[in-house]
Amino acid sequence: MSxxxxxxxxxxxxxxxxxxxxxxxxxxVEFRVPRVNCxxxxxxxxxxxxxxxxxxxxxxxxxxxxxxxxxxRALTLFLQNKHAIDARHKFALVLLHNIxxxxxxxxxxxxxxISDLELAEERPATTHCDLSLVFELxxxxxxxxxxxxxxxxxxxxxxxxxxxxxRSHCLPQFLHGKELFSHLxxxxxxxxxxxxxxxxxxxxxxxxxxxDLLCGLDEGGWSYVLExxxxxxxxxxxxxxxxxxxxQRPVQKDLSYTLVPKD
Amino acid sequence: xxxxxxxxxxxxxxxxxxxxxxxxxxxxxxxxxxxxxNNAPLNMFTRQMEYMKVNGVPGVLFSDCAEISKAxxxxxxxxxxxxxxxxxxxxESYSENTLLIKLxxxxxxxxxxxxxxxxxxxxxxxxxFSDDRFTSTITLKDLEDQVPSLNEWDTSTDDILAQLVHQxxxxxRGYQLDRLEEDEILQIQYESLLKALKIGEGDIEVSVNSTExxxxxxxxxxRLPLSLQxxxxxxxxxxxxxxxxxxxxDFPRREAAFVPKLxxxxxxxxxxxxxxxxxxxxxxxxxxxxxxxxxxxxxxEEKVRRTILSFETRKxxxxxxxxxxxxxxxxxxxxxxxxxxxxMEVKDFxxxxxxxxxxxxxxxxxxxxxxxxxxxxxxxxPVSKELTDLKYSSQWKPEEMVQHTKEAILANIxxxxxxxxxxx
Numbered sequence: 046m047s048x049x050x051x052x053x054x055x056x057x058x059x060x061x062x063x064x065x066x067x068x069x070x071x072x073x074v075e076f077r078v079p080r081v082n083c084x085x086x087x088x089x090x091x092x093x094x095x096x097x098x099x100x101x102x103x104x105x106x107x108x109x110x111x112x113x114x115x116x117x118r119a120l121t122l123f124l125q126n127k128h129a130i131d132a133r134h135k136f137a138l139v140l141l142h143n144i145x146x147x148x149x150x151x152x153x154x155x156x157x158x159i160s161d162l163e164l165a166e167e168r169p170a171t172t173h174c175d176l177s178l179v180f181e182l183x184x185x186x187x188x189x190x191x192x193x194x195x196x197x198x199x200x201x202x203x204x205x206x207x208x209x210x211x212r213s214h215c216l217p218q219f220l221h222g223k224e225l226f227s228h229l230x231x232x233x234x235x236x237x238x239x240x241x242x243x244x245x246x247x248x249x250x251x252x253x254x255x256x257d258l259l260c261g262l263d264e265g266g267w268s269y270v271l272e273x274x275x276x277x278x279x280x281x282x283x284x285x286x287x288x289x290x291x292x293q294r295p296v297q298k299d300l301s302y303t304l305v306p307k308d
Numbered sequence: 309x310x311x312x313x314x315x316x317x318x319x320x321x322x323x324x325x326x327x328x329x330x331x332x333x334x335x336x337x338x339x340x341x342x343x344x345x346n347n348a349p350l351n352m353f354t355r356q357m358e359y360m361k362v363n364g365v366p367g368v369l370f371s372d373c374a375e376i377s378k379a380x381x382x383x384x385x386x387x388x389x390x391x392x393x394x395x396x397x398x399x400e401s402y403s404e405n406t407l408l409i410k411l412x413x414x415x416x417x418x419x420x421x422x423x424x425x426x427x428x429x430x431x432x433x434x435x436x437f438s439d440d441r442f443t444s445t446i447t448l449k450d451l452e453d454q455v456p457s458l459n460e461w462d463t464s465t466d467d468i469l470a471q472l473v474h475q476x477x478x479x480x481r482g483y484q485l486d487r488l489e490e491d492e493i494l495q496i497q498y499e500s501l502l503k504a505l506k507i508g509e510g511d512i513e514v515s516v517n518s519t520e521x522x523x524x525x526x527x528x529x530x531r532l533p534l535s536l537q538x539x540x541x542x543x544x545x546x547x548x549x550x551x552x553x554x555x556x557x558d559f560p561r562r563e564a565a566f567v568p569k570l571x572x573x574x575x576x577x578x579x580x581x582x583x584x585x586x587x588x589x590x591x592x593x594x595x596x597x598x599x600x601x602x603x604x605x606x607x608x609e610e611k612v613r614r615t616i617l618s619f620e621t622r623k624x625x626x627x628x629x630x631x632x633x634x635x636x637x638x639x640x641x642x643x644x645x646x647x648x649x650x651x652m653e654v655k656d657f658x659x660x661x662x663x664x665x666x667x668x669x670x671x672x673x674x675x676x677x678x679x680x681x682x683x684x685x686x687x688x689x690p691v692s693k694e695l696t697d698l699k700y701s702s703q704w705k706p707e708e709m710v711q712h713t714k715e716a717i718l719a720n721i722x723x724x725x726x727x728x729x730x731x732x
Contacts, residue, residue, distance in 0.1 A: 081642045122682060125690050126660060129680065130639050130649050156688075278683070282658045285651050285682040290639040301635040302653040306718055 081199035124155035177221035367477035414515035415527035432461035580611035674700030
């Protein structure tokens with residue numbers, strides 16, 4: 046039973062594997078930080094606006110649920126799974142209406158965020174969405190780790206903001222400048238991901254333009270920017286995609302999950 | 309200074325009589341309480357005690373177990389008078405002015421009692437020891453020659469207590485080695501150990517007890533030269549502290565077999581397991597200590613080799629998973645390679661696979677695989693299912709192990725999908 050496994054000498058297997066891993070991971074962007082799974086401090090920014098005429102999610106059994114309800118359900122699974130992956134990860138909750146409000150401070154207990162999220166109610170849509178306020182709020186709440194040599198030394202933790210934007214008629218814009226946003230984004234220890242939930246794109250809404258704007262937030266090529274219409278499975282799948290650690294995950298265009306049986 | 313020592317010798321002898329058979333129960337006093345005690349010797353030696361806390365107690369192998377305290381206030385002192393009657397004697401302020409320094413040595417303890425003059429607490433203290441025979445064997449000349457800090461007693465220097473302890477221990481060590489010479493068999497065992505292990509005299513403590521006292525044993529305590537240099541630093545750094553491996557060997561009676569006890573520091577235990585879980589081989593009759601210790605070293609070195617092998621194999625396994633599933637990786641343990649989480653899709657059904665390894669991989673068990681839902685949960689956690697039918701052999705290369713893991717996942721996916729819908 047306790048036979049020894051031959052340790053492959055000469056590192057031939059490891060070298061091949063290394064080459065493949067390099068190829069997969071370093072396609073268009075060079076990694077700025079070592080690929081270490083340091084604890085993440087995740088800021089969930091949840092848009093609670095409900096626009097007039099918003100369609101609900103329709104499930105196979107005929108039941109209907111509002112967009113915010115679906116986001117809460119999928120986010121609950123995200124939080125539980127992320128905590129199961131590594132209990133060191135922390136979460137904070139921001140609700141976005143006309144202004145962003147910091148609801149829960151960082152906690153490694155997903156249940157706390159889930160409870161606070163349950164209490165969040167839909168609010169009527171506003172005419173504008175000021176992203177400057179969102180990043181100003183975040184910049185004031187967090188403290189970026191100081192690292193002497195970020196490309197070599199892993200930080201003690203890193204920040205990820207996941208913006209879950211839900212409006213189909215209101216363009217999110219920087220109405221008060223982008224300085225704080227730029228300051229955050231330039232740090233190798235701050236990553237922004239976006240999940241855009243929207244109506245079916247049509248001439249009656251601005252979904253495509255909004256999506257382009259949100260894609261524009263990915264200045265460095267590190268972000269995941271995902272969009273979903275009223276497909277509940279796809280919404281949950283994308284929260285699965287967002288589970289991936291920013292320092293270890295592939296770039297978005299390389300994502301591929303299909304498990305192919307060996308012929 | 310010389311005359312003071314001369315004066316103190318009769319007192320030394322008197323005190324040694326007084327403390328014979330004493331039930332000394334040292335009580336640890338927290339630092340904040342010490343500060344409030346007026347004229348207590350502990351008050352004066354805060355810095356010196358701190359020095360030893362930071363720099364370690366010099367000269368003992370188990371320096372973590374050394375203790376400095378003051379004698380309990382509640383005790384009385386009993387002793388036998390010359391004609392055998394029990395006398396009771398309560399020296400005034402005995403406890404207030406006595407520091408006890410308990411030093412672990414060769415499996416037992418040597419306690420140094422320092423008694424300070426309440427009127428002149430800064431003067432050199434009277435000194436006695438828990439080992440009566442040692443107290444009666446050493447002479448004034450021994451103290452003068454080998455414990456010079458008594459001559460140069462200066463309570464303002466931070467390391468005065470450390471120096472005293474070190475010098476006393478050297479004296480004690482010499483005393484024990486002298487006694488060892490009286491026991492030919494033990495002496496031979498001692499010398500052969502030094503030679504075989506290639507350790508210095510400072511790496512072994514000897515406590516020789518008279519064979520007339522059946523209840524006491526002689527002991528050796530030695531630091532084993534277990535090398536951790538090939539162990540990946542990330543595993544060693546996981547636990548703070550010096551990696552120490554000690555073997556204590558007790559000799560209960562001349563004819564009986566010796567009794568071994570292994571002591572490992574927490575750093576070493578985190579690598580090879582707790583000392584209590586490592587089954588030491590039984591001592592065959594007639595075996596020399598040296599030969600037995602060589603067997604122990606082989607056992608420990610084998611454990612270290614297995615720890616290194618496990619780490620290397622885990623690393624290769626994770627690399628292989630990344631190779632096959634790099635575009636689906638969620639997160640992995642990039643330091644100790646104990647875990648990797650991957651997201652997968654089969655016929656539009658997406659799920660997570662948690663693959664855990666651990667220090668008993670690969671020799672004792674294979675990877676542990678848990679499938680977890682992205683869609684269904686209970687109040688506390690997502691629906692999950694652990695795979696129990698994973699084929700495994702420690703002989704396989706990592707590539708084969710990963711292939712079998714993949715096949716096991718594929719075989720279980722439909723039942724997992726069905727059960728997650730039912731469970732949620």
